[in-house]
Amino acid sequence: MLEPLSGPISEPAIVQTYDRKRRLGLVRVIAPGIAVLLGLFTVVFTIYLVRVGVPSSRRVLAFLTVGVLVACVMLFLLAAVAARRDRMLLATRTTIVGAGLTIVSFTILWAIVLGNGLDPVTFGAFAATGIAIALAGVLGDSSMIVFITVAMNAFVLLALIFTPPIVFPGVGPGSWQYLLAREQGLFGPMIVLEQWVFAVIMLASTASFRRTLGDIGAAYVQIRRLDQLEQLKDQFITNVNHELRNPTMALQGYVELLRLRHEKVTPSGAAS
Amino acid sequence: MGSCSHCTSRCSAACADSSNSVGGRHSQEEDGMGTDGTGGDRTYKVLIVDDNPNLLSIVTDSLLELGDFQVVTAADGAEGLAAFYAEHPDCMVIDVKMPGLDGYQLVRAIRGDPETAGTPLVILTALVQEINRFTGMAAGVDCYLTKPVKPQDLVAAIQQAIARSEAQRRQQLRVLVEEPPPEA
Amino acid sequence: MERLGCILEDGYQAAKAGSREVSEAVVARTRYSELDRTANLVYITTYCGVLCGAPPEVVPEQATSKAPVPSLPLFSVKTGLMIPGLRRSAKATEMRRAPDAASEPVALIIDPDVASAERLAGALRTRWATKVVANAQEAKAALRVSQPWLVVTELDLPDMRGLDLLAALHDHPLTRHVMLMIVTTRRKISDKIAGFQAGADDYLVKPVDGELFALHVQVLSRLRRQL
Numbered sequence: 001m002l003e004p005l006s007g008p009i010s011e012p013a014i015v016q017t018y019d020r021k022r023r024l025g026l027v028r029v030i031a032p033g034i035a036v037l038l039g040l041f042t043v044v045f046t047i048y049l050v051r052v053g054v055p056s057s058r059r060v061l062a063f064l065t066v067g068v069l070v071a072c073v074m075l076f077l078l079a080a081v082a083a084r085r086d087r088m089l090l091a092t093r094t095t096i097v098g099a100g101l102t103i104v105s106f107t108i109l110w111a112i113v114l115g116n117g118l119d120p121v122t123f124g125a126f127a128a129t130g131i132a133i134a135l136a137g138v139l140g141d142s143s144m145i146v147f148i149t150v151a152m153n154a155f156v157l158l159a160l161i162f163t164p165p166i167v168f169p170g171v172g173p174g175s176w177q178y179l180l181a182r183e184q185g186l187f188g189p190m191i192v193l194e195q196w197v198f199a200v201i202m203l204a205s206t207a208s209f210r211r212t213l214g215d216i217g218a219a220y221v222q223i224r225r226l227d228q229l230e231q232l233k234d235q236f237i238t239n240v241n242h243e244l245r246n247p248t249m250a251l252q253g254y255v256e257l258l259r260l261r262h263e264k265v266t267p268s269g270a271a272s
Numbered sequence: 273m274g275s276c277s278h279c280t281s282r283c284s285a286a287c288a289d290s291s292n293s294v295g296g297r298h299s300q301e302e303d304g305m306g307t308d309g310t311g312g313d314r315t316y317k318v319l320i321v322d323d324n325p326n327l328l329s330i331v332t333d334s335l336l337e338l339g340d341f342q343v344v345t346a347a348d349g350a351e352g353l354a355a356f357y358a359e360h361p362d363c364m365v366i367d368v369k370m371p372g373l374d375g376y377q378l379v380r381a382i383r384g385d386p387e388t389a390g391t392p393l394v395i396l397t398a399l400v401q402e403i404n405r406f407t408g409m410a411a412g413v414d415c416y417l418t419k420p421v422k423p424q425d426l427v428a429a430i431q432q433a434i435a436r437s438e439a440q441r442r443q444q445l446r447v448l449v450e451e452p453p454p455e456a
Numbered sequence: 457m458e459r460l461g462c463i464l465e466d467g468y469q470a471a472k473a474g475s476r477e478v479s480e481a482v483v484a485r486t487r488y489s490e491l492d493r494t495a496n497l498v499y500i501t502t503y504c505g506v507l508c509g510a511p512p513e514v515v516p517e518q519a520t521s522k523a524p525v526p527s528l529p530l531f532s533v534k535t536g537l538m539i540p541g542l543r544r545s546a547k548a549t550e551m552r553r554a555p556d557a558a559s560e561p562v563a564l565i566i567d568p569d570v571a572s573a574e575r576l577a578g579a580l581r582t583r584w585a586t587k588v589v590a591n592a593q594e595a596k597a598a599l600r601v602s603q604p605w606l607v608v609t610e611l612d613l614p615d616m617r618g619l620d621l622l623a624a625l626h627d628h629p630l631t632r633h634v635m636l637m638i639v640t641t642r643r644k645i646s647d648k649i650a651g652f653q654a655g656a657d658d659y660l661v662k663p664v665d666g667e668l669f670a671l672h673v674q675v676l677s678r679l680r681r682q683l
Contacts, residue, residue, distance in 0.1 A: 234401075237401065238369070238398075238399060241398045241399060241400060242369055242398045242399075244398075245398035245400075245418075245419040245420060246324050246326065246327055246398055246419060247326065248419065248420045249327060249330065249419040249420035249421065250326040250327060250329075250330045252420045252422070253330035253331070253333075253334055253420070253422075253423055254330055254333075256334075256422055256423055256424075257330075257333060257334060257337055257423065260337065260338075260423075261337070349649075350645070350649050353645050353648065353649065354645055357645060372649070373649060373652055373653075374652070377652040380652075380657075380658050380659060381648045381652065381659055384658060384659045384660040384661055384672075385643050385660075385661040386661060386663065386664075386665075387643070387661070406679075407679060410675045410678065410679055442667075442668070442671070445671045445675065446671065448675065448678075449671060449674045449675055449678060
């Protein structure tokens with residue numbers, strides 16, 4: 001039968017191996033994806049801050065937030081590199097820490113730097129769109145995830161257009177700077193970023209899962225085929241043995257018998 | 273060579289042969305002790321079960337030539353089992369690949385019944401792979417022979433099987449279960 | 457003589473024809489060991505070994521190269537029906553729950569004579585988790601609950617013929633791997649032949665010695681690893 005090629009095999013070991021493979025695979029996709037998205041957002045945000053200007057009382061905090069965002073991008077890149085090198089613990093923990101820091105910095109950013117706190121509508125928008133995409137990932141397939149994400153993007157943009165502007169102090173209406181200065185100017189990219197982060201996570205998770213199933217299926221088919229061939233081989237050997245050894249025995253047996261009878265009759269003794 | 277002048281005609285071939293076991297058997301006969309303890313010239317009844325008629329004929333002729341045997345034949349497993357219950361042979365020589373009941377199944381049917389479990393059984397088969405030998409011994413036979421087999425060796429195996437005790441059979445099974453089975 | 461010559465010739469032709477299959481088998485086996493691109497695939501295939509019906513290895517405490525055949529419940533729950541063609545086999549692996557080091561393989565003993573069944577169960581107690589039932593209905597219920605690796609049945613059951621139950625177990629693809637033994641009072645030739653043809657692996661006649669029965673079971677489970 002098929003022998004395992006290495007090491008003791010038990011259920012915990014196999015589950016562990018599969019889990020490891022799955023988690024590494026997920027980090028390999030998620031970390032770079034989020035690093036790119038977050039990097040883009042950090043650039044947009046920094047430009048925004050520079051353009052709009054921050055009251056001096058919050059400048060330090062603004063710098064801090066940008067710094068933390070940059071650090072998070074670094075963390076995600078580190079996670080991507082670690083995943084490529086099969087360092088699972090480092091990769092997964094760095095990703096999780098990075099995600100946590102990102103959320104914290106967003107909260108600080110929104111509540112403190114921009115000065116309006118997290119109002120319920122914004123919070124609701126964040127949460128609801130995130131949940132919608134997560135559900136699409138759990139229940140549907142890749143196309144469903146992308147579709148829902150785009151739909152959520154559209155929803156957010158429409159909401160932006162139709163909600164009353166929340167004005168950042170210091171900028172008058174009528175100019176393009178005013179448009180940019182509205183918090184919704186940042187609100188949009190922020191929520192879109194969050195939606196696509198969810199989408200990336202769900203897509204990676206689904207793809208990884210399907211690949212695992214594909215592996216199992218392929219290996220199963222291989223095993224079945226091998227079994228068939230093994231059976232064929234055994235049957236063949238049995239048949240050949242049967243076809244060759246039976247007549248051989250008959251022949252040899254009679255020759256031996258003839259020899260014995262001959263010896264009975266030869267001059268070594270009189271026939272009894 | 274000439275010490276057997278007082279043998280019966282059936283034994284003279286055995287004496288002429290250099291095979292020790294057959295000579296041993298002959299000397300047992302001389303001492304008047306059969307393996308079952310009864311005295312005198314005992315004819316062993318052997319049942320051969322094989323679907324190949326050529327083989328049945330050669331084995332029958334060999335046994336009749338080489339020793340004091342009474343031979344009954346059967347052509348497949350079911351017939352073999354029926355013949356066993358009808359004839360009550362002292363030993364059975366069973367082939368493995370047969371229509372109807374398999375050789376292994378026939379052995380198990382005989383070994384499974386405490387009334388008949390003590391019957392000496394010998395498998396004579398063309399299957400030579402280790403896994404087949406293991407399966408045969410695991411079914412409970414006393415000897416596993418592969419074709420082609422010399423008539424003298426077959427006779428020796430039959431005698432060896434007859435000489436075995438129940439305790440030895442049990443011990444063989446125990447040992448078989450302990451050791452790792454061979455790879456196919 | 458001429459007939460023997462013909463048989464030899466047939467054998468030779470068979471050898472020539474069959475050698476292709478043999479070489480295919482050998483090549484496939486070599487290629488399979490190269491399949492081990494990652495350790496993961498090796499582990500998958502060991503799991504899939506369960507799908508091929510390998511019975512549980514009754515495992516000594518130290519893990520040797522004959523480690524316990526792992527079960528696939530985690531994956532069968534996850535994979536469920538998602539791979540076409542794997543559907544039935546995934547369900548099969550759910551049911552063929554091979555034991556891990558903690559639990560023992562399950563043996564089901566069906567006998568209206570409960571005393572005799574208990575004696576058999578006692579002989580197996582050290583290495584098997586036994587369940588004793590008295591008729592076919594209870595047996596079917598027990599089969600639904602946990603898949604046994606060994607079923608020992610009497611032929612004279614009150615509600616169903618033991619032979620029919622045996623044949624059903626032998627023919628059904630999900631229970632084909634189960635070792636089937638008959639322990640009965642019937643000793644007629646026709647019963648024995650019918651028993652083996654229905655798919656029994658062994659046929660014992662009562663009264664059965666406990667140690668001998670345990671030996672037979674052990675032998676069977678050793679053999680089934682090979683088949």
